[in-house]
Amino acid sequence: MNDLSLQLHDYRLTTAEILYHLPDHPGLLQSFIWQHLDIAPKFPELKRFLDFWSHSLDGKLHSVRVAAAEGITPGRWGAVQAEFRVQ
Template sequence: MSDLARQMNDYRLTTAEILYHMPDHPGLLQTFVWQHLDLVPKFPELRKFLDFWAHNLDGRLHSVRVAHVGVIQPAAWANRAEFTLN
């Protein structure tokens, strides 16, 4: 399915900041930023990615912070133009 079709079906641009423990130095945290179109509030794409991470990667997850925004929105119009007549 194309990105436009997904957006028309309520998918939203989702960004996740993932903190994880470094495999060689578990006391240190590293950041990974993930961004994808996903369904809010169930986040199936993000859950699938985090499940893959937990089962296949060495860095143990510490925390995940999620933000989302609708990509297709009505245009916001602000009347900020200034016209001067001489």
Template sequence: MTDLERQLQGYRLTTAEILYHLPDHPGLLQSFVWQRLDLAPRFPELHRFLDFWTRNIEGRLHSVRVAATGVVKPGDLRLCTAEFRLH
């Protein structure tokens, strides 16, 4: 499925800022930014990524901030009836 098809089905551009503890220095936090098309409000792609993180990456999660916005909505698409070109 293409990104446009997914957006027309309700997927939104989702950005998550993930703060995690450094494995060697647990008192320090590191930031990681994750961004994909995901289906709000349940965010299955983000949950899959966070499950992968907790299973395979040593940095323990501290917090996750999520922002999502629709890039293309069905009402935003219109048929173009004419095209004009200037040389």
């Protein structure tokens, strides 16, 4: 499916900041930003990615912070405060 059809099926742009321990220096944390269309609040795509991370990568997960944008909404409009014409 393309992005628009996913958004019509309640997918939202989801951003996750993943903090993980460096494999060679476990006392240090590194940040990774993951962004994908996903369904809130269960986030199946993010869970799938984190499962992959846990089983396939060496960096142990420390924490994950998630934010999801609103989906498709009606257009907004407001009154114009001023209009300028340049000739």
